Amino acid sequence: MTPREETIAVGPTRVEVLIGGVGDPLLVLHGAGGNRGWLRWMDAVAERHTIYAPTHPGFGRSDAADWMEGIDDLARFYLWFLDVVGLRRVHLLGHSIGGWTAAEMATMRPDVIDRLVLVAPTGLKPEAGEIRDIFYYPPEELFTHTVFDAATIPERERLFGRPPTPEEAEIALRNREMAARLTWKPYMFNPRLPHFLPRVTAPTLVMWGREDGIVPLICGEQYRRLLPNATLRVLERCGHLPPIERPDEFAGIVLDFLRRA
């Protein structure tokens, strides 16, 4: 299906939003790599849900927000976004730093989140191991740690099949800068978040790739333990990008979880 693209102003900050599908609204928050557009898994999920996939401030072609200091700012921004769009209660799905943002939102306004899906979220300090420093490695080297097997990614050609245009390269740089702005210190976690997670009321699905080379799987166990109503689902032979690496299985699991609402 073809989503429509809208520019939505949240206060003075305009963000680009992909909107598509029918049914209960699902807000999708992307990771540090930026909004990769309308993805294969979204086609399947959009048959039962209206997907709102905004591009974070400072990312892509959305307005800058140099005043932001951390992911909690982004969380407040998206709660405001819900007000602006008129979504009183949504399913919320976030990946990586988008998952961290979703978790923060759910601690701030548990009442507006119906069901929560956290896909390899950052946000918690791992009890063992470290979250890989994504700003320290050359992108090519980082990519080898990001996915389990690039050759098996169905959308590989469309997403990674050619060198970026100058405009795409500029957007990639902008994405990295905003990600650094939001996550630099403490790196990729909020030491206060675990104290607030018990406030979350939404049934939560935590998903992780067994071979995630960016955020250790143990963080998934920590989320499951700290959230009052969470299950952890681990995908085998999958890295840090389940929505891209295993789009069909990912979509099926998400649909199944949301159907129980």
Next chain:
Amino acid sequence: MKLYYFSEMPHHEYPDAEGDKYPSLRLAFPNTFFSPEIAQRNYQRYLDEYDAADQAGFDGLMINEHHSTPSCVNVSANMTAGILARTTRNAKLLILGNILPIQDNPVQMAEQVAMADLISGGRVLSGFVRGVGVESWWANSNPVHNRERFEECHDLIIKCWTTPGPFRWEGRHYHFRHVNPWCLPLQKPHPPIWVPGTASPETAVWAGRMGYTYVPFLVSFEVARELFDFYRQGAAEAGRTVTEDKLGFLICAVTADTKARALEAGRNFVWRMGPTLRGPIEYFSPVGMRSRAASQFALKARSVSLSKMTYEELVDNYYIVAGTPDEVADRFARVRRELGIGHLLLEAQESRMDHATTMRSIELMGKSVIPAMARL
């Protein structure tokens, strides 16, 4: 033209093959190769050489600071300035410089520089730098904020030196409720400010606007002239006239009794052009540290990486000057003619250049090169 002596205080006493095993000598090369016993001797030696440079008549002693690297184990420019403030008599102490963006307490920085200025009898030239990316990693300071923190840290230091306390500072990156440093510089309104540059047009424009002395490091004449043009642009905006006293340049230099010996000694500088600058771009210029304009300028300024040049090319292009005293005096004069500068900073010890060679170079500079430059 004034000459300045500079030693990076290297710690190159390890097998090179060990360093080659890591992505970079900076950040990644383990400090198990750091030898406290060797460093203890080296610090004494390097400080002795600074003292000798003062006695030889150098106009100034340049001091810098780096972290997590064998290329420079001077980990505190202000500490070294404090030592040299006591052990030297005449030379200016050019701190070039304090790495402002990674500082969490600009008030303490203002105090430390003031104390060195007081102990030295008002000889401090206070340089401020943004640092290479490695320093941002070392301090875990967000590179996205580097320029903002540089400017705000600078503003607070200047205010400490020029505005009676107590006062309050609530900026974007720095917050102090009771600022009242009981240590103020001897020089009024404050020590002269110096700023180095390698690639950032914004820094050159800013230095020009502020009227600070601006010093490109190890770039071609062509790039230095372009940076000076940016500097002049900033100066013009502020209605300032640019005199040669506001312009400097840094190169590597050594002299010896024969050309052959000088050229042999000069080879030590190749280490700092290549191996010590090797590493991922992410280490040296982490995301957000450079503006788009600076990144583009850097590509042009370093269209041929220093590490790709042969020793002969580095000598031919004035990154390294090595020769008899007469020869180096001629080449320094050429640098002055090319750039119209008032200050020439000499990185004059490096890598495995031994103490005797370093001392002889200092002595020969003092005997004839410094007097010759003073006449220019």
